[in-house]
Amino acid sequence: IRDSINAEYGTAAMVSFVCDNCQETIKKPKLDDHRARVCPNTTFTCVDCSTNFEGFSYRSHTSCISETQKYAGKYLEKKNNATTKVTTTPQSKTTEVNEKKRKLSSTTEDQQKPSKKQKKDETTEEESTIHHLDLTQYGIKEKTIAILKEAVNNELPRKIVRKTVVKSVLKHIRKDLEKYFDAQVQADEDFTVTSTQLKYNTD
Numbered sequence: 367i368r369d370s371i372n373a374e375y376g377t378a379a380m381v382s383f384v385c386d387n388c389q390e391t392i393k394k395p396k397l398d399d400h401r402a403r404v405c406p407n408t409t410f411t412c413v414d415c416s417t418n419f420e421g422f423s424y425r426s427h428t429s430c431i432s433e434t435q436k437y438a439g440k441y442l443e444k445k446n447n448a449t450t451k452v453t454t455t456p457q458s459k460t461t462e463v464n465e466k467k468r469k470l471s472s473t474t475e476d477q478q479k480p481s482k483k484q485k486k487d488e489t490t491e492e493e494s495t496i497h498h499l500d501l502t503q504y505g506i507k508e509k510t511i512a513i514l515k516e517a518v519n520n521e522l523p524r525k526i527v528r529k530t531v532v533k534s535v536l537k538h539i540r541k542d543l544e545k546y547f548d549a550q551v552q553a554d555e556d557f558t559v560t561s562t563q564l565k566y567n568t569d
Contacts, residue, residue, distance in 0.1 A: 381427060382512060383410040384505055386418070386538070391508040397424055413512045416534045504535045 381394045387408035392400050397410060401422075409420050415430040509531045514520045551557045551564060558565040 381429065382413045383419070383424060384413060384508070386411055386541075389503055389505045389508075391505060391512065394424070394427075398422075411534075411538070413509060413534075416537055418537075501535070504538050506531060506535060509534055 382391055383394065383397060384391050385400060385405055385408050387405040390400070390404075391413065392410075401408065409418055410424050411418050412424075412427060412430060417427070417430070419427060510527060513527055513530055514522060552559050556567055558567055
């Protein structure tokens with residue numbers, strides 16, 4: 367999958383989707399066959415913009431602005447178009463400015479640096495949350511590869527990739543949690559569920 371980032375780069379777009387039923391990443395030309403043979407009643411989510419499509423509505427989705435482009439911005443520009451502006455400063459002035467920046471950065475890092483206890487508590491909480499979730503079903507690796515293939519030299523800052531992938535995965539997790547919630551309250555006799563209301567039975 368090497369999707370085009372923008373029409374100005376002159377490359378043809380090949381939109382890819384993730385099957386919401388089996389989490390397989392599929393190129394658009396193969397969606398009809400996948401729907402007919404593998405997952406008849408599934409919906410598909412665009413890898414680039416995370417838009418969800420029901421029925422055959424994906425057929426009209428030919429191009430989009432990817433989340434990678436939204437978050438990565440300048441990192442996706444062609445090297446040939448990149449220009450670097452260099453500002454010259456007297457050596458003594460440059461040294462003075464750099465020294466001030468170093469001291470300010472050091473002070474800020476010391477103030478923001480969490481204690482060992484805080485780090486341990488945060489790590490324990492994060493690990494506990496992750497262990498209770500089956501994240502393998504959300505195609506994290508496939509989404510990561512698709513994003514990196516859009517970039518120059520298949521490379522982007524890790525924080526940019528992580529933010530993009532996490533946002534996409536959270537949409538799927540949200541859907542699963544909503545389904546789980548609906549199933550729980552409907553099966554519990556302590557609640558009365560209607561089409562729009564949820565009531566706790568106190569009697």
